[in-house]
Amino acid sequence: MSEVVRNYYENNAEYEWERLNNPYSKVEFLSTIRLFEKYLPVTGHVCDVGSGPGRYSTWLLKQGYKVTLFEISQKELDIAASRILELGLQAEAYICDNATNMHVLSDETYDAVLVMGPLYHILDDCDRSKIIRDTSRILKKGGVAIFAYINSWGALKAGVTEFSEEFRDLNHLNKYLGELKLDENQGFTECYFSTPVKALEEITQGGFEIVSYAGTESFLAGMRPEITRLYKEDRIVYDHLLQVASESSELPQYRDATEHLHIVARKK
Template identity: 60%
Template sequence: MSEFVKTYYNEQAEREWDRLNNPYNAVEMASTLWLIDRYFPGEGAVCDIGSGPGRYAIELLKRGYGVTLLELSEKELEIARVKIAEAGLAADGYICENAINLNKLRSESLDAALVMGPLYHLIDREQRSEVLRQTARILKPGGTAILSYINSWGTLKAGVLEFSETFRNSDDLYAYFDEQSLDAERGFTECYFTTPPKAIREIEEAGLELITYAGAESFLAGLAREVHRLYREDPLVYSNLLRAAAETCEAPQYRDATEHLHFVVRRCV
């Protein structure tokens, strides 16, 4: 990942901590925790690669895992240290490093891993493939990881409400039917969007076995405004929808049209 990405997350560090408090982004968190509880081993060592300010690391620590955080942004990693200490928890380690440099992690040392951001900030395919290969290396045989990508198809759907003005150029609209890489001028920073079939192919070519995949926003994808309204006006309905979205995040009829894809993979024995 480039200095553009590092600078972006250093500048947005506090906002990134608050991001999952947003009623719509909370759907992503609920779905991710559903997948962790369903597919991760009951105990063991986990590395949160691209940990950000530690929101998922805290949840893993609460579940009794030994957690190491690896994060590009030193400011986000410092927030993680503070928040983890405030929660009365202790991580196994903090590593400030680019995700393309996973050589600091020992081979076959982890029972599970989260790779929840790096793959959609690596616009070079070989760099993404290297992260995937290194993830396989550091997992124990049979170890599990959750890998995240931004989904072009789901972003197109969300864009109808959120940035439809960009579709005045039909080329920009049709770009979302396939993978695309955006530089820091066109994206929120350097970012890579892909489609479910292409992500699966990339993952399997790196030697990881696909267990399942999910859409982080499930059937609520693209409905951010309505989700916010329900959060304010009808908390019971919001709570029921949040739970149902998490529990159905793997459903084929929803997952391919979500903004974020979560691939649950296993290192082949």
């Protein structure tokens, strides 16, 4: 992961804490928490690789897990440490480093590992494979990992309402049917967009068996403007939609066409 990515998160540290509070991204947060509740071990030590400002680490600490935060941005880690301290909680460790440098983490240490961010930005196939193999290495046998990808199929759907002007170029539109590797001038920073087929193959080749996968926006994918409107105008409908969407994020009719793809895998 490059300095371009590090600088982006250093400059947007507070935004990353608030992002999961916005009306549309809230479904991503709730769907992810449901995956934690369903698939993570009841107790144990979790390594949150790409922890950002600690939104998920904080939730895990509240549930009694021991948590190590591993993050490329020191500012993000500082926000996480401050929030965790305010809540009277304590993380096991805060490590500021690139996800491609996970060699600093010991073998077979963690009961679960979250990799929910780094793979969004790794353009090199070998580097992504290294992160996945290192995740397997630091997990205990039978441990669970959750890997997050940006899904190009879901981004295509979202683009209709969020950045349709890009689709004046038919060739660019067609690129969303496969992998996309964008530099900082093409994406919000350096970005890697995968497809469910490719992402599942990468995880399997990294020494994992697939347990399940989810599209975290579920049937609400690509509906940011409408969901934001409902949040403001009809909170009952909004709350009901969030509940059902988060509960149905693993259903095959939804999960392949959402912006965020979460893969639950177990170390063989």
